[in-house]
Amino acid sequence: MQMSLQLLNAASAQTRVCAVAALFALGFMAELRADPITTDWIYGKKSAARLIAAPGAVKGAYKAGVEIRLDPDALTYWRSPGETGVPPVFDFHDSENLKEATVQFPTPLRIDEAGLDAFGYRGMVTFPVDVTLADENRPAVLSVSIEYAVCAAICLPVKAKAKLELPAHPGEGAAPDEASPEEAIFAAAKAKVPQRLDAAGRDAKILIGRDRGATLPTWRVQVRPEPQTVAAVSTDPGAAQTDLFVEGQEGWYFESKKGEKPNEFLIVEVEGPKPDGLAASAGKIPVTLTLAGPRQSYEFAVDLGAIPASP
Structure with missing residues (x-):
């Protein structure tokens, strides 16, 4: 009887170890496949900005985005701002292991700004960024300095700097079972690019x-x-x-x-x-x-x- 209890306890302990190992493995897989790559919001005048990223479909590629969230009464500008305002500037020079970062602009709105035509955005805008690593087998640092104008009653210049660490090649380029929030944001922004x-x-x-x-x-x-x-x-x-x-x-x-x-x-x-x-x-x-x-x-x-x- 004592031997049977010992065997039962040993089997239970082994089962618990296997269960913990299985949970750890599942958590590790989830971390590899769905760990968000997002900075915190960087708050500025009547706005906030952040940088997001998700693995691309091919090795060494990432789908990134610069999100700008505006106060309800504020606007920011397109690459050609119209009769007023200045376009946003994105500088990736402080990045590491970066071959190319191509910023794209969603279609703007025509906005009446004190009787002048401004071309830009209200609410929330995401600028998609197609990222290519210089060495696809090494991790990278995606760093962006953002300069943009926010206009409400008056126009104010805003500066922000965001940085993300990008793994070399998570998931071997395979698409996850469910798209991450970052992928969904990127896809929605990409659909608004002409x-x-x-x-x-x-x-x-x-x-x-x-x-x-x-x-x-x-x-x-x-x-x-x-x-x-x-x-x-x-x-x-x-x-x-x-x-x-x-x-x-x-x-x-x-x-x-x-x-x-x-x-x-x-x-x-x-x-x-x-x-x-x-x-x-x-x-x-x-x-x-x-x-x-x-x-x-x-x-x-x-x-x-x-x-x-x-x-």
Whole structure:
């Protein structure tokens, strides 16, 4: 009887050890697969910022993001801020084992700021960052210095610095059973980045012609209608509307505004380079157009100098 109790106690002890080992192994696996890679919020004037990351689909790649959370009455700016404001600046020079960090900009909103058109964001914005390690077999440090403006009653400059340690290659690139919160944030932000189109794709979206009768150089852009389905039509009054943003090269400044017709926009050249400038002498006026839509946004290059006058 005593021997049976000893054997039973030994078996129970072994079972407890195995159970603890199994729980430890499960916890270790969970740590490897789902450990969040996120900094704390860094609080600034009427805003807060943080850096997030998640493993990419291939070895040596990470999906990162710079999140900026704004007070309800505040806004911050796009890469081309419009008639007012300054664009955000992201500096990754203090990172370690970093080959490349490419920041992308979600489609902005047109915001009335004291009668001026500002292009930017309200509420929460996440700038996706595609990260590539220099040596995929070594861990890395992703460090970013952020400078951005926050405007409410007045505009204030904000600086923040965030740093994350990135493992060399967690999970061997395999997708986890459930996406981490960081992956979900990155995916949602990536979906708001305009899709880049070539010339054929551009021409399928817009018609553009030069306005003969305008005093300043002006182009009319007509957005082609897209097929609508019942599910695609939004009745939300706060849903994004069709808009057009214009970015010129250094020395150029353009305004974009709604035309008289539905889904028509005017591009007006407000300022151009000196007549002896290379672009001016060649007759080229290269711009990037961002077409914001309620379901999808697009980005494409256009040489306005090559556009014929409208009939």
